[in-house]
Amino acid sequence: MIELQGIPVSPGVAIGPALVLDTEGYRVPNILVPAGEAEGEFTRLYHACKAVGSRLRENQASTSAAAGEDTGNIFAAQLQMLNDPRLHTELRRRIQNDHESAAYAVNRVLQNYAGALRRLANPLLADRAEDVLDIEKQLLFELGAVSRPPLADLTEPTIVLARTLTPSETANLDRDHVQGFCTETGGSGGHTAIVAKGLELPAVVGIGRFIDAVSNGTLIIVDGDRGRVVVDPDEETIASYRKRRKARVSLSERLAELHELPAETADGVRVRLSANIEFPHETKAAVARGADGIGLYRTEFLYLSSEEEPSEEDHYNAYSEVVRAMHGRPVVIRTLDLGADKMGHRPLAENEHNPCLGLRSIRLSLRNLDLFRPQLRAILRAAVHGDIRVMFPLITTIAELRQARMLLNLVAEDLKDADVPFRSDIPVGMMVEVPAAVIMLDMFAKEVDFLSIGTNDLAQYTLAVDRGNEYVADLYQSSDPAVLRLIQSCVKISKSSDVPLSVCGEMSSMPGRALLLLGLGVRSLSVPPSAIPTIKKTIRSVSITRCEEIAKRAMTLEAAREVDMYLLNQIAELVPELVVE
Ligand code: PEP
Numbered sequence: 001m002i003e004l005q006g007i008p009v010s011p012g013v014a015i016g017p018a019l020v021l022d023t024e025g026y027r028v029p030n031i032l033v034p035a036g037e038a039e040g041e042f043t044r045l046y047h048a049c050k051a052v053g054s055r056l057r058e059n060q061a062s063t064s065a066a067a068g069e070d071t072g073n074i075f076a077a078q079l080q081m082l083n084d085p086r087l088h089t090e091l092r093r094r095i096q097n098d099h100e101s102a103a104y105a106v107n108r109v110l111q112n113y114a115g116a117l118r119r120l121a122n123p124l125l126a127d128r129a130e131d132v133l134d135i136e137k138q139l140l141f142e143l144g145a146v147s148r149p150p151l152a153d154l155t156e157p158t159i160v161l162a163r164t165l166t167p168s169e170t171a172n173l174d175r176d177h178v179q180g181f182c183t184e185t186g187g188s189g190g191h192t193a194i195v196a197k198g199l200e201l202p203a204v205v206g207i208g209r210f211i212d213a214v215s216n217g218t219l220i221i222v223d224g225d226r227g228r229v230v231v232d233p234d235e236e237t238i239a240s241y242r243k244r245r246k247a248r249v250s251l252s253e254r255l256a257e258l259h260e261l262p263a264e265t266a267d268g269v270r271v272r273l274s275a276n277i278e279f280p281h282e283t284k285a286a287v288a289r290g291a292d293g294i295g296l297y298r299t300e301f302l303y304l305s306s307e308e309e310p311s312e313e314d315h316y317n318a319y320s321e322v323v324r325a326m327h328g329r330p331v332v333i334r335t336l337d338l339g340a341d342k343m344g345h346r347p348l349a350e351n352e353h354n355p356c357l358g359l360r361s362i363r364l365s366l367r368n369l370d371l372f373r374p375q376l377r378a379i380l381r382a383a384v385h386g387d388i389r390v391m392f393p394l395i396t397t398i399a400e401l402r403q404a405r406m407l408l409n410l411v412a413e414d415l416k417d418a419d420v421p422f423r424s425d426i427p428v429g430m431m432v433e434v435p436a437a438v439i440m441l442d443m444f445a446k447e448v449d450f451l452s453i454g455t456n457d458l459a460q461y462t463l464a465v466d467r468g469n470e471y472v473a474d475l476y477q478s479s480d481p482a483v484l485r486l487i488q489s490c491v492k493i494s495k496s497s498d499v500p501l502s503v504c505g506e507m508s509s510m511p512g513r514a515l516l517l518l519g520l521g522v523r524s525l526s527v528p529p530s531a532i533p534t535i536k537k538t539i540r541s542v543s544i545t546r547c548e549e550i551a552k553r554a555m556t557l558e559a560a561r562e563v564d565m566y567l568l569n570q571i572a573e574l575v576p577e578l579v580v581e
């Protein structure tokens with residue numbers, strides 16, 4: 001039995017056999033091919049190249065149609081590499097003279113090419129290295145030397161172990177079979193973590209190197225509450241985790257009984273408790289748990305979870321589905337927050353050394369109007385079906401906000417001219433996620449109908465710490481006093497300017513930090529559907545007066561760790577039911 005510690009990102013306990021995803025390149029064995037069999041290897045290679053070539057041509061055509069010729073040409077360049085006579089001469093030489101199999105020769109030659117390109121330390125050429133490796137992977141699939149990631153055809157309950165999982169890979173995990181996952185990299189604020197929570201999939205990330213030592217089928221326990229992973233547990237450990245899993249289930253059954261009761265404090269203050277969603281189907285969980293609305297719909301997941309770039313109709317259908325499912329309750333649609341760790345179908349920004357400080361989110365939308373316009377049109381069209389509000393992410397300057405608003409107006413005029421049914425008087429809000437927005441908030445407040453603090457990014461940009469990086473995970477705390485002061489300042493400006501404010505970062509879904517937010521004056525929280533029962537229980541167990549006392553004390557503390565210790569003690573005293581041993 002081995003116990004590993006990582007970062008807990010999605011609560012719950014999962015127990016099951018491991019499925020190890022080797023995402024770190026392919027190990028192709030060097031099996032010598034006798035001279036007499038070389039001809040057979042040439043034929044196999046020929047057919048593999050033909051298959052990969054025709055797929056690249058298909059990709060080029062479909063991508064050019066969807067995203068323009070420039071983007072489609074990525075595949076034309078790959079095709080050129082695949083057909084490069086020097087490549088074929090080298091492959092033939094290795095098969096003929098060195099008696100290598102076609103797969104091994106492909107693996108060696110293309111890995112060498114990629115390595116040489118990377119060593120040139122030119123970011124443009126480093127990107128070409130990725131293209132070379134892509135061709136290698138496709139040829140190896142065709143040659144049957146490596147199998148495609150086995151995630152598509154799972155038949156048994158499984159715990160996925162991977163070096164890393166992207167947000168879109170996580171979004172596409174087969175929920176019927178994948179019980180939980182753990183990764184070597186990642187931090188608590190990354191989007192992979194957020195998707196895991198949305199899927200209610202117990203998960204631990206940032207464990208460090210370990211998967212090489214685990215084989216498929218080994219029993220794994222994922223403790224998403226405490227960030228622990230147990231490999232090959234003994235009977236006693238399995239029994240204790242089963243007990244804990246049972247205790248969690250009975251706690252959630254008890255909390256489920258609260259779903260019809262309002263999120264109201266013991267001294268009668270009503271708090272708006274909404275849900276954060278990534279997919280339309282999550283509205284079901286949100287409604288079942290009594291959400292007051294959708295406080296954050298992360299629409300970029302429409303991009304990340306589909307094979308093709310969504311059309312205006314895809315946007316419209318998704319938003320209509322969400323707003324109808326919420327039966328008149330408000331739905332805040334956040335416009336695309338692509339970039340950084342959430343990449344779309346086409347390279348929207350290339351060679352960024354610092355993608356988190358680069359062309360992401362509203363910046364990216366404003367530079368790619370063919371991406372942004374269809375979304376805005378769809379939002380205004382879907383608004384005829386209910387209470388839709390639009391929110392722009394990562395607003396840093398007034399100019400960005402004005403540009404986004406102007407575009408919304410232009411899109412409304414187009415719809416009007418074309419006689420398409422729509423509503424243009426929808427509330428427009430912005431996310432407060434960068435210190436600049438907090439510093440200038442009095443100005444911003446004059447130009448929006450509502451504000452929502454994204455504490456995940458606000459912590460990242462205030463503390464200069466990558467939210468998805470395991471090496472600095474201890475520094476990534478929304479309870480850091482610096483972040484708390486910024487939140488306090490936002491509440492003050494929201495009150496003085498009479499613009500409603502909500503908090504939709506992960507901080508709101510942590511019971512202790514939620515108490516603190518209430519004490520600072522926040523009256524609207526948005527959390528993943530899975531967290532609604534616990535946060536409602538927390539709200540109903542305290543008075544605002546007590547929360548204010550807690551906030552007053554917390555604001556005198558010097559470090560996130562002190563704040564969290566203090567809040568943990570308060571929760572143990574005020575809502576002891578939430579503490580599962
Ligand atoms: C945030 O930054 O707090 C937020 C809610 O947005 P996201 O996590 O999608 O970046």
Ligand code: MG
Pocket residue numbers: 393433454456457
């Ligand atoms: Mg954000």
